[in-house]
Amino acid sequence: MSLIVKSVISVALLLHASAAAPARSDKTCRCDVSSAEMVLTGSALPTASFAPTFIGLGVGTQNYTCGSTGTYTNVGALAELFDASCLYGSPSFIGLSTTAFAAWNASATSDVFDSEAVISTARVVPSPFTLGQHYFITNPVAGTGLSPKWDFTSNAFAGNSAAFVVGSKIDDDAAPTNSAVNIDWLYLTNLTGTLANEIYRIDTQGGQPPASCTPGSPEIFVKYTAMYWLTGGAF
Ligand SMILES: *[C@@H]1O[C@H](CO)[C@@H](O)[C@H](O)[C@H]1NC(C)=O
Ligand SMILES: *[C@@H]1O[C@H](CO)[C@@H](O)[C@H](O)[C@H]1NC(C)=O
Ligand SMILES: *[C@@H]1O[C@H](CO)[C@@H](O)[C@H](O)[C@H]1NC(C)=O
Numbered sequence: 001m002s003l004i005v006k007s008v009i010s011v012a013l014l015l016h017a018s019a020a021a022p023a024r025s026d027k028t029c030r031c032d033v034s035s036a037e038m039v040l041t042g043s044a045l046p047t048a049s050f051a052p053t054f055i056g057l058g059v060g061t062q063n064y065t066c067g068s069t070g071t072y073t074n075v076g077a078l079a080e081l082f083d084a085s086c087l088y089g090s091p092s093f094i095g096l097s098t099t100a101f102a103a104w105n106a107s108a109t110s111d112v113f114d115s116e117a118v119i120s121t122a123r124v125v126p127s128p129f130t131l132g133q134h135y136f137i138t139n140p141v142a143g144t145g146l147s148p149k150w151d152f153t154s155n156a157f158a159g160n161s162a163a164f165v166v167g168s169k170i171d172d173d174a175a176p177t178n179s180a181v182n183i184d185w186l187y188l189t190n191l192t193g194t195l196a197n198e199i200y201r202i203d204t205q206g207g208q209p210p211a212s213c214t215p216g217s218p219e220i221f222v223k224y225t226a227m228y229w230l231t232g233g234a235f
Pocket of ligand 3: 105106181206
């Protein structure tokens with residue numbers, strides 16, 4: 001075999017090998033987190049009853065309107081959820097929410113859909129893989145009031161209309177540090193949907209409104225980040 005033929009074959013093999021190893025952003029390349037351990041130190045949230053299935057970095061806003069008594073009321077939120085499963089166990093995983101918040105809060109944009117560019121430019125998550133979105137809908141069981149939803153139907157499981165969970169809040173605990181600035185840690189269970197059986201919001205940064213407001217002032221959007229751990233579910 002000539003040298004040229006040999007090198008053509010080895011280049012072909014190399015190309016084949018690199019094609020077989022999916023890039024981190026590949027949809028099939030979320031890392032298995034079933035034995036990952038959630039650190040709930042400093043909070044009174046219950047430990048999970050199911051193994052973790054997703055670990056997402058949430059980057060978004062908490063929304064508030066000003067009530068007639070001059071205090072803010074939460075009226076929902078919007079966040080993008082980026083896969084953090086492959087960072088679990090690496091040094092950047094600890095403090096990921098803090099690092100992401102620093103970049104998000106410093107950025108000129110407050111458009112949640114720009115958050116992917118913000119965290120990738122800041123190298124917080126070098127090549128972010130979007131799991132989905134977190135937002136609020138009308139409570140699908142009661143038909144009134146708002147319920148939080150984690151919706152992976154447009155990203156991680158694009159086209160699979162079952163890839164969501166609507167949560168029911170079970171436990172709400174002040175953030176272990178700086179709770180006037182950082183929103184509560186939460187524990188929710190599945191109300192509808194099979195994406196997860198349990199949802200935790202932990203490692204919160206930011207998101208709290210100012211202590212008072214002028215009645216009549218417009219809705220505000222307060223930037224926050226958090227780690228969302230989803231356990232159980234059918235995905
Ligand atoms: C929350 O704020 C975002 C902007 O960050 C907006 O797109 C979304 O509609 C708001 N949701 C609610 C329920 O106010
Ligand atoms: C919610 O999770 C429980 C297990 O904790 C399961 O038995 C139930 O069927 C789930 N509900 C829905 C709507 O999937
Ligand atoms: C976010 O940035 C603003 C400046 O734009 C600063 O005043 C504020 O303290 C920061 N928020 C937090 C929670 O660090």
